[in-house]
Amino acid sequence: MRNPVAGRYLGEQWILPRREVLKRLAAGAALGTLGGKWLSATAQDAADGETFWDQVREQFPIRPGLVMMNAANLCPTHYPVLESLFGLTRDLDGDVSFQNRARFAPSKDQARSRLATYVGANPQEIAITRNTTEANNIIVNGLDLGAGDEVVLWSENHESNRSAWTVRARRRGFSVREVETPTGALSADLLRDRFLENLTTSTRVLAVSHVSNISGIGLPMKSLSEACRERNILTLVDGAQSLGALDLNLHDMGCDYFTGSLHKWPMGPKETGLLYVRSGSEDRVWPSMVGVGYDTAEGEGALKFETFGQRDDSAISAIVPAMDLLASIGKERIEARLRALVARLRRGIEAIPGTSILTPADSAINASILIFGLPGITGSDAFEALYRDHDIGSAPASLIDGVRLSPHIYNSMADVDRVLDALREIVGRAK
Numbered sequence: 532m533r534n535p536v537a538g539r540y541l542g543e544q545w546i547l548p549r550r551e552v553l554k555r556l557a558a559g560a561a562l563g564t565l566g567g568k569w570l571s572a573t574a575q576d577a578a579d580g581e582t583f584w585d586q587v588r589e590q591f592p593i594r595p596g597l598v599m600m601n602a603a604n605l606c607p608t609h610y611p612v613l614e615s616l617f618g619l620t621r622d623l624d625g626d627v628s629f630q631n632r633a634r635f636a637p638s639k640d641q642a643r644s645r646l647a648t649y650v651g652a653n654p655q656e657i658a659i660t661r662n663t664t665e666a667n668n669i670i671v672n673g674l675d676l677g678a679g680d681e682v683v684l685w686s687e688n689h690e691s692n693r694s695a696w697t698v699r700a701r702r703r704g705f706s707v708r709e710v711e712t713p714t715g716a717l718s719a720d721l722l723r724d725r726f727l728e729n730l731t732t733s734t735r736v737l738a739v740s741h742v743s744n745i746s747g748i749g750l751p752m753k754s755l756s757e758a759c760r761e762r763n764i765l766t767l768v769d770g771a772q773s774l775g776a777l778d779l780n781l782h783d784m785g786c787d788y789f790t791g792s793l794h795k796w797p798m799g800p801k802e803t804g805l806l807y808v809r810s811g812s813e814d815r816v817w818p819s820m821v822g823v824g825y826d827t828a829e830g831e832g833a834l835k836f837e838t839f840g841q842r843d844d845s846a847i848s849a850i851v852p853a854m855d856l857l858a859s860i861g862k863e864r865i866e867a868r869l870r871a872l873v874a875r876l877r878r879g880i881e882a883i884p885g886t887s888i889l890t891p892a893d894s895a896i897n898a899s900i901l902i903f904g905l906p907g908i909t910g911s912d913a914f915e916a917l918y919r920d921h922d923i924g925s926a927p928a929s930l931i932d933g934v935r936l937s938p939h940i941y942n943s944m945a946d947v948d949r950v951l952d953a954l955r956e957i958v959g960r961a962k
């Protein structure tokens with residue numbers, strides 16, 4: 532490990548000398564030349580061959596030999612973001628004066644507008660949070676609910692959109708109803724109807740995961756949001772498993788609030804997240820945190836929800852190169868690639884006798900997560916064996932005794948085949 536000030540960071544070769552980083556940043560090219568490489572690769576490889584995706588993968592510092600298939604939990608970021616983070620942090624720490632820090636304002640504004648463009652929203656509808664958990668809690672704790680009001684949840688919600696509500700309900704006296712969805716034969720209509728039949732005249736909010744992290748089921752949020760709006764019910768959509776994985780447009784989805792983590796599928800800087808507040812739905816929510824800048828942010832849509840005090844300006848600015856990568860490949864193309872990886876996984880797993888796949892196959896109600904059980908071995912043992920014996924990062928499943936795989940654009944079809952070989956070996960050994 533070497534001294535970062537010496538021009539190399541942690542002894543790795545990828546880091547540009549500081550002078551070069553600053554030159555690039557000064558030229559407004561936070562992404563550096565690597566973005567150009569992606570773009571030209573995109574143009575040259577219209578057929579989406581593996582060569583293109585291999586080039587994408589080269590932009591990530593993933594340890595050689597490791598197959599990471601746990602994007603639903605945490606994603607690696609890529610060199611342009613790392614370079615940007617290092618260069619900006621070095622710049623900031625070299626001069627923490629008000630004057631130097633003021634230079635970050637344009638890149639922070641750019642981060643907000645790039646996020647807005649990416650999700651199909653306006654910049655004033657976007658607050659930059661630390662993660663989905665924080666964004667969910669801003670809505671949970673900010674809505675003025677009391678006795679007689681009801682919030683409807685999905686039993687598959689993440690704690691930050693389930694326990695957060697029950698704790699709040701205990702304090703404020705409203706009630707919480709959890710809707711369970713069946714397993715087995717499912718369809719978008721069936722899922723929608725299951726929620727609609729649980730809405731009552733007391734329901735004020737429907738708060739659900741867009742895509743469940745424990746089953747991989749994706750809810751038909753456009754039709755649910757529309758139905759809720761007709762009933763004057765607010766919608767909070769936890770998009771931790773859809774932001775960065777699906778080709779989203781939040782205006783089209785029509786929800787009131789949408790949350791996500793940029794360190795998951797968008798592969799952005801750690802501890803950055805997003806809260807979308809549909810224009811017109813911001814006055815229904817009290818800010819949980821009020822800090823410097825609140826008075827000017829108050830009339831500015833979602834901006835009033837991010838006066839948290841001192842932030843990491845470098846991390847927020849480094850959202851820009853993260854958005855650059857997503858934009859240079861394209862949301863639609865990323866979703867198609869993830870679906871292709873999952874489809875190959877699914878086919879291979881189905882061919883292993885005795886496996887059971889929990890995640891529905893219908894692309895209208897799934898995304899990039901695959902959850903399945905294996906014969907003769909518990910999920911946690913298989914998860915451990917995958918990492919220990921095969922250098923594959925996955926997750927144990929919690930709803931069934933199984934494994935969760937969530938591939939991303941840094942995975943190749945060869946990675947998928949390696950995972951399938953590993954699963955066959957593990958199942959064979961367990962017999």
Ligand SMILES: Cc1ncc(COP(=O)(O)O)c(C=O)c1O
Pocket residue numbers: 603604662663664665688689691740742743744769770771772792
């Ligand atoms: C659906 C869902 N919501 C929220 C979270 C929490 O994300 P974070 O820890 O980034 O806040 C997760 C994490 O896996 C999740 O799957």
